[in-house]
Amino acid sequence: MxxxxxxxxxxxxxxxxxxxxxxxxxxxxxxxxxxxxxxxxxxxxxxxxxxxxxxxxxxxxxxxxxxxxxxxxxxxxxxxxxxxxxxxxxxxxxxxxxxxxxxxxxxxxxxxPIESFRLPDNDKQILVLVQVLKKLKAILRAEHNKGKVEPAVFAQEENRIDSLQLRINVDSMLSRARTACFMKQYGSSKQMVTKALATLHAIKAQTPNDPFIAKKVEEAKNMLDEIMGAQKQNAPHAPQPKQGDEDDIDVLFQPKKKW
Missing domain, CATH: 1.20.58 (Methane Monooxygenase Hydroxylase; Chain G, domain 1)
Incomplete structure (x- = not known):
């Protein structure tokens, strides 16, 4: 027990x-x-x-x-x-x-208006702006998925962010192209302008009436012409043979006389 x-x-x-x-x-x-x-x-x-x-x-x-x-x-x-x-x-x-x-x-x-936007001059500020817009876009999408943002508002605000990111991307490329051209790095400068033009044409096909796109396309084309002109002007010229050298060459290759 x-x-x-x-x-x-x-x-x-x-x-x-x-x-x-x-x-x-x-x-x-x-x-x-x-x-x-x-x-x-x-x-x-x-x-x-x-x-x-x-x-x-x-x-x-x-x-x-x-x-x-x-x-x-x-x-x-x-x-x-x-x-x-x-x-x-x-x-x-x-x-x-x-x-x-x-x-x-x-x-x-x-x-x-988005047209009032101007790209910061400081590279550090540009980087901060790019990161902020990326975070903002993610936040809007997350809040929309939770049902806290109306679909119409979400679409409108996302389009504004996309447009701002486009402007930053294009302005940044054109700005770097100007700097490269000033430093006589014509190959890099031409490559960046060409890339900017390709981006602009792709967006122009979707929004043909956007005045920013038309303005930047014209600006990029003018810059490309300037780069090509500067590259041609600063290209090294082939040395011209001297008159005396030409005479010596003619004598060397003239028909041989029989004695």
């Missing part, structure tokens, strides 16, 4: 230990998942705020700004629920962000 009770107690203790371990493992798993999700939401906040801070580098529409604001707002709400110790900080940021959203909704503005 005593032996049976001991076995029962041992079994109960084992079950209790196993149960405690299971509960502890579940808590650790839940904590790990919480930390992972919190880190993901913070990354979303940081990425989106970084894009927002660089929207002054290109003509960004209010619709895109609103998508970015709402993305940060959603991430802040989730982060606040996952981090009780920092709830006050997240709530303060949510209040500030909501004020920006309300201000944008109350004073709607027209989207700035």
């Amino acid at each position: 005593i032996f049976t009770l001991v076995l029962i107690l041992i079994g109960a203790l084992l079950l209790l230990v196993i149960g405690i371990n299971v509960i502890q493992q579940q808590k650790e798993r839940a904590e790990a998942e919480r930390r992972t999700e919190l880190a993901r939401q913070r990354a979303i906040i940081d990425e989106t705020e970084n894009v927002l801070s660089n929207t002054g580098m290109f003509p960004c529409s209010p619709q895109t700004i609103m998508v970015l604001y709402r993305r940060v707002k959603d991430a802040l709400k989730i982060a606040a629920s996952l981090s009780p110790n920092q709830t006050a900080d997240y709530e303060r940021r949510l209040i500030d962000l909501q004020g920006q959203i309300d201000n944008l909704q109350q004073t709607p503005k027209a989207a700035p």
Whole structure:
């Protein structure tokens, strides 16, 4: 009888230990998942705020700004629920962000024209701009897939980004071509202009009425003519034989006289 009770107690203790371990493992798993999700939401906040801070580098529409604001707002709400110790900080940021959203909704503005875009002179700024546009396009697509961006708005904003990326690509190639031509690297310069023209013609077939394309095609053609002219002008000339040398050659190859 005593032996049976001991076995029962041992079994109960084992079950209790196993149960405690299971509960502890579940808590650790839940904590790990919480930390992972919190880190993901913070990354979303940081990425989106970084894009927002660089929207002054290109003509960004209010619709895109609103998508970015709402993305940060959603991430802040989730982060606040996952981090009780920092709830006050997240709530303060949510209040500030909501004020920006309300201000944008109350004073709607027209989207700035893409034609006003000018490529930065600094190569580092150009690289930052290219990266920002790439991130922005990915964000718009992700929010659209979640159903948070209307299809018409998504298509319109994606076309704006594609157009900006095209302008950056073409302007960058033409700018590098000018620099190469100035340094008398005519082969590289001609190659870049030819590539820019090929890109422009491919886009012109899709959007024949785009004034930017027509302007850049004309600019690229003129630049190509200038490069060809400069290359021809600076090409080394074959040395002309001297008059005395010509006489010596004539004498050498004239018919032999018989004596």
